[in-house]
Amino acid sequence: xxxxxxxxAWSLASGIDGWLTEAQARVLHEEATRAGGTVVEIGSHLxxxxxxxxxxxxxxxxxxxxxxxxxxxxxxxxxxxxxNIARTGVxxxxxxxxxxSADALASWGEPLGLLxxxxxxxxxSCLRDLRWAAWLPGGARFLVHDAFSSVGVTLAMLxxxxxxRSSRFLGRTGSLALFEVGSPTPADRARIVAQLPWFARNLAxxxxxxxxxxxxxxxxGHDDGxxxx
Ligand SMILES: C[S@@+](CC[C@H](N)C(=O)[O-])C[C@H]1O[C@@H](n2cnc3c(N)ncnc32)[C@H](O)[C@@H]1O
Numbered sequence: 730x731x732x733x734x735x736x737x738a739w740s741l742a743s744g745i746d747g748w749l750t751e752a753q754a755r756v757l758h759e760e761a762t763r764a765g766g767t768v769v770e771i772g773s774h775l776x777x778x779x780x781x782x783x784x785x786x787x788x789x790x791x792x793x794x795x796x797x798x799x800x801x802x803x804x805x806x807x808x809x810x811x812x813n814i815a816r817t818g819v820x821x822x823x824x825x826x827x828x829x830s831a832d833a834l835a836s837w838g839e840p841l842g843l844l845x846x847x848x849x850x851x852x853x854s855c856l857r858d859l860r861w862a863a864w865l866p867g868g869a870r871f872l873v874h875d876a877f878s879s880v881g882v883t884l885a886m887l888x889x890x891x892x893x894r895s896s897r898f899l900g901r902t903g904s905l906a907l908f909e910v911g912s913p914t915p916a917d918r919a920r921i922v923a924q925l926p927w928f929a930r931n932l933a934x935x936x937x938x939x940x941x942x943x944x945x946x947x948x949x950g951h952d953d954g955x956x957x958x
Pocket of ligand 1: 747748749771773778779793796802847
């Protein structure tokens with residue numbers, strides 16, 4: 730299938746439940762188009778982001794064990810994912826590895842063009858998922874969803890900023906963080922830490938929404954009933 734424009738891709742993906750915003754989907758589409766080569770996605774759920782990536786790249790490996798005990802998991806999630814991939818016509822491009830990301834990584838053996846991390850959101854799982862970046866060549870990019878809206882993922886970002894030696898933080902679209910493989914400068918590290926006020930604001934918004942105080946959340950610039958992503 731020839732690559733689809735972002736507008737075509739989003740008209741298909743936006744009907745699939747998930748948390749990726751339109752602006753973030755645009756970045757995924759741009760980065761997958763720019764990268765070429767194999768795209769690995771960790772965490773696919775119903776395929777919202779997979780459809781965007783599969784509309785831009787010729788090969789997307791989607792890694793998800795679809796555990797039913799995950800907060801939004803269900804017995805039919807894998808089947809619904811497959812239906813969405815087929816219905817949107819990206820099944821030529823998308824290969825599903827239905828296994829935990831660590832198991833898939835253990836048997837992986839080829840370079841990647843782009844990595845997209847959106848799997849389990851605890852710090853240990855996120856750091857484990859980030860080990861896939863070892864398969865990216867210098868100058869290649871990877872993206873992390875919920876980088877500044879989930880405690881576990883944000884802690885993983887701080888570990889990366891404090892101790893990582895092979896990735897540079899380029900910026901974010903909402904809480905979608907973009908990194909490049911390369912030696913980080915002190916300024917690159919500081920740029921991640923500088924996102925902490927944004928993270929604190931998102932945490933506050935989430936608490937306010939749980940307390941049904943959407944009006945107060947609006948004062949923080951959040952005028953949506955859904956969590957900030
Ligand atoms: C936030 S959702 C992904 C959302 C998806 N990218 C989208 O655009 O809608 C997180 C996903 O991580 C998956 N997951 C849980 N444990 C995992 C693991 N060990 N390896 C890979 N994925 C995992 C869950 O099944 C779930 O589908």
